[in-house]
Amino acid sequence: MSTVISENPRGIVGWFAKRDVEVYPRGWLQVGLLVLVVIANIVANYEGELAPVVPLLLPFLKLNLIDYGFIMGGTTVISGIVSMVLGSRFDRYGRTFFVVFGTFVTALAVFSMVFVHTTLDFIIVRFIMAVILGLVLPATTGLVRDFTPRVGRALGFGLWTFGPVGANFLAAGVAGWTLPAFHDHWQSQFYIMGSVCLVISIVVAFFIRDLSPSLRAQIIKDHRDVEKAQDQARHNTGEIANPRLVFGSFRIWALAVGIVLFLLVYYFTTAYGPLYLSEVFKYAPSQAAGIASYFWLANLGSLILVGIISDKLQLRKICSMVGVVGVLIFMFFWIHLIGHTVSVSTMIWYTSIQGILLGIGFGPWMALYSENLEDIHPTLQGSGWALWSFAQYVLAGIFGGLTFVIVNAIGFKGWFYICIVGIILYGIVLFTAKGPWFRRPKNAAQ
Template identity: 85%
Template structure:
């Protein structure tokens, strides 16, 4: 059965905003749509484009670490507010309009970084990027759910992380390779990444699609459910349930806040990883960026591998808990590295292991969270992911703003102990709040 894409007669605006797939995507169409979501997510995660050049950018802007931390925190909170305010719109109007708009504006903003000469100009550009990220992240996570059945969803979300992880890996790798070629001129990275982002945004604008609302309202467990879901969709108007079902759920809030606390060290690495390596271990900026790229590569590999395992077993909670226990043990070791001289090759191994353990903890959670949202109502994925975005960006923004205040008071070791406490809290949430099997697949899991 071929996949039908509806025609929309409302001109170019309608063509961009409402291009619905009327049949559940199969085969190469499904792969292609997921690929478009992934590359759109790479563009939207602007932090990846910024982090590798922060050690060079701060002296140019005459910014100290504390002030930069407040800028990071404040703009990150803005992303969360945008997501929460517009969350229900992702379900009502589809996801693709927000994705197309967001990728193009982000590409322009990356180029605009070249024109930044003072703190105010930097703040304005970063604020624009933050607003767009608040739009794109819930939209892309909703699309991953739309295009993947439950058996396969953890892998789908693992691939989705090519966005935030891939942006950091790509930018760190490119910076480590090209900064010496351009004599450490930080502007060079924005020319390179801006060009890449612009090309991606054009590809996404022309080819990305939405599921029809009636199809988004169906729960698809595996490929054998596809035809049944399509049949139900023909007799379903796709009406959106009340978002308050999600916004008022203590379980969903606990899962959203818990994983954000677990990922505090991940957010730290995203915003400050190369800067931390340069400040504490005295690596040159290009070398610090190169080391950081291995963290993202290892994290990405573990997300895909644990996604495959989690989908095969259909046991999200136990898979995530393995990562939680592993990263807590690792953090004791990581803290005691501070103050020691570590060779580049050894640091690559350490940062890679950290990336692997964080991926094991996070990957299965994404599928678990999506399935818990579906259990409330399948039409509220956008609202649910907007709630997570809000929790993520507000909490990460507050801690990001306070990071170097905390470091100034208790040192980096004290900061990492706070990150460990967040990991423990998530473990407790996983044990007590999440719905789903621990050791035996549920009867309706295929």
């Protein structure tokens, strides 16, 4: 059966007006739609990738670390509130409007950073970016679920992480390469990436699509279920279930909060990684940005690999637990490094290992969370991912705002011990999730 995107589109207006995929996408169409989601996610997440220029931006704005932490934390909380308030809209009206609108506004906001001269200017731009991220994250995660059956979902979400992780890698890599050429002028990074984001937003606006509401209401475990799901969709209105089914689920809240606690060190690296390397190990800003880029590259690679393994085994919980144990052991070693001189080449290896282990813990969780949402009701993916977005941004915002208050009180070692507690709590939370530990489901695709 051929895949139909739209019926009788008339020119540009028709192409934009008819945005529903009526038949489940397969083959190159499925790949193309996932690629669009990934690049849209890169743009949406670039709003937060200030880390490589923070050592240069803070003196320019005359900001200290604590004030900067509160600004980043406060605007991050805004993202979570926006996601939670609009959560049910992602299911009711589809995902693409939020993605198209969000990527275009983000591109403009990235450009606007070059006009920032005061702390108030910075707060305004950060606020706009935070609102947009709160719109786009649940929309893109919902699209990944829509375009991937369960047997390919961990890999699909591994590709989705090219958004937040890829944006970090891109920001760190471009900064490490171009900052010396532009004599460490931080504004250069926003001219470069603003141009890239604008081009991507136009491509996304033209080609991104949604599944029809009735097709989104189906659970597809593998491609053998596609024909049956399409037949059921023809007799289904796609009516949305009550979001309270998700918002009132202890299991969903536990999984959402648990993974945020596990990723505290990831959020720290996102916001302050190059700054931490500069402050503690005395690397130059361009060196610190270059080292950080290897963390993100290794993280990306591990997310893809563990996604493939997790999909093959269909054992999300044990795959994620391997990452939990690995990160836990590594964190004690990471704490031991503080106060020691470490060469750039050696630090690249250490940060790469950290990135790999975090990817192993996080990748399978995304598929696990999506499947637990589907088991409640397949029409509530947007609401469920909005809940996670709320938990993520509120908790990450609070901890981000308090990071340097904590560091000033008990040092970086004390902060990393707090991260260790979060890792342990997530390991406990995994036991609340539905899904097998060691026995592969009988209906898993061979």
